Amino acid sequence: MDYDSKVLLLGSCFVENIGAKLNYFKFRTLQNPFGILFHPLAIEKLISRSINQEQFVEKDTFFLNGRWHCFDAHSILSDVSKEQLLQKLNTAISSTHQMLHQASHIVLTLGTSWAYRHIESDHFVANCHKVPQKRFLKELLSVTHIEESIEAIAALIKSVSPDAQIIFTVSPVRHLKDGFVENQRSKAHLLTAIHEVIHSDVSLSMVEGYFPSYEIMMDELRDYRFYEADMLHPNQTAIDYIWERFQEVWIAHGANDTMKAVEEIQRGMQHRPFDADSEQHQQFLYDLEKKKTALREQFPHMVF
Structure with missing residues (x-):
């Protein structure tokens, strides 16, 4: 990836950690327009x-607990207005359609093999929205089922963007509400299916890579000091470490100087002066604006 790249990120909540880093460094991204997908x-x-x-x-x-929801999207899109929910959903359709045709890289982070089938419609849902458990059947997707889905995802992407690089990763976030053993089974199914697809002769030209975020967390950062207080989510130290590894593999070396310039501006914008009216601080702000302008002249998409 470089600053000419366009990156679509979809999937589990860990994709938002990578997406936040790419946004911080002002890469062109679209991140989970439908919310987290597990x-x-x-x-x-x-x-x-x-x-x-x-x-x-x-x-x-459907309407529940004072808000309108959609089983195919995360509750972050839910709204008190049905019309507003539909507008947000269809805006996401439009932006995703556009990015799928333009993206140079598509990062897909899978979180779990457990899925909920809505009994009434006989469809798997993306989010249950706190609908009573008795209205769903909880199922562990088989390795074969996941393989077929991954192959379908890759084929769909390549049908509209044949040159896009597809990168799969498994979220290191632990889904312990399913149970310790069940979480491990879930991750094992995801890992097996992804690697079966990547190393398949048929699909070799369709999926370009796998990034081992799960393995880095489990093997290199296997101490609980790398987790948040809930012992489920990687903390900022872990996120920064995994990002560094991601950067080494997937970010072009030619982008490093620009990333440093962006970070200098980002840190400058976070600076809090002792005296905001001082001549020294006014000069600092003037120099900061010059740096922003210089970057925008080179990369017009950058907004600070």
């Missing part, structure tokens, strides 16, 4: 829907 079937469904520009309509929504 399992591959949810990602596959929304990629297909976006490519075909299949708009969401009233029957795709």
Whole structure:
């Protein structure tokens, strides 16, 4: 990736950590327009829907606990207004459709093999939205089912963007609400399916890479001091370490100087002066604006 790249990031919450780093350094990205997506079937469904520009309509929504929801999207899009929810969903369809045709890199982070099948519709959902558990069947997706979904995702992407590089990763976030053993089974199914696809002769030209964020967390950062207080999510130290490893593999060396310039500006913007009216601080702000202007002349998409 470099500053000419366009990056689409979809999937589990760890994709937001990588996405936040790319946003911080002012790469061109679109990150989880439908909110967090935990399992591959949810990602596959929304990629297909976006490519075909299949708009969401009233029957795709439902009302619960004072808000309107959609089973295919995260609750971050839910709204007290049905019309506003549909507008947000269809805006996400449009932006994802556009980025799928333009993206140079697509990062897909799978979080779990556990999925919930809505009994009434017989469809797997992306999010249960606190609908009573009795209305779903909880299923562990088989390795074969996940392989088929990954292959379908890759084929869909390549059908509209044949030159896009597809990068898979497994989220290191632990889903312990499923249980310790069940979490390990879930991650094992994801890992096995991804590598079966990557090393398959048929799909070798479709999926360009795998980034071992899960393995780095489990093997190199296996101490609890690298977790948040909930003992589930990687803390900032772990995120920074994994980002450094990601940068080494996937960020072009030619982008390093620009990244340093961006970081200098970002840190300057966080500076809090003792005297905001001092001549010294005014000169500092003037110099900071010059640096922003110089970068924007080279990369017009950058907004600070």
